[in-house]
Amino acid sequence: MIEGSSADLRSPQRQLIEWQMAHADLDALIDQACLAPLPLDELLLRRLKKRRLALRDHISKLRQLMEPKEPA
Secondary structure, eight states, rough: OOOTTHHHTTHHHHHHHHHHHHHHHHHHHHHHHHHSSSSHHHHHOOOOHHHHHHHHHHHHHHHHHOOOOOOO
16 A cells, blocks of 8 residues: 555545536536436425535635635
8 A cells, every 4th residue: 555545545636636626517417407308306406406505615624724825
């Protein structure tokens, strides 16, 4: 096993990528559901959209934490 690899599994960069992938998956799922001939359950659709919004918020906060601090 490579030294430090367990720390890399939970690095902010990796977490950001995982959240971005989950957000993209939800985007695709919501788009497909809206275009489907039989509409998806409205409650389920709202839950998916809420989850997508929460992921977007997490992504935004993590990006802010990862940005280097500018000197005052």
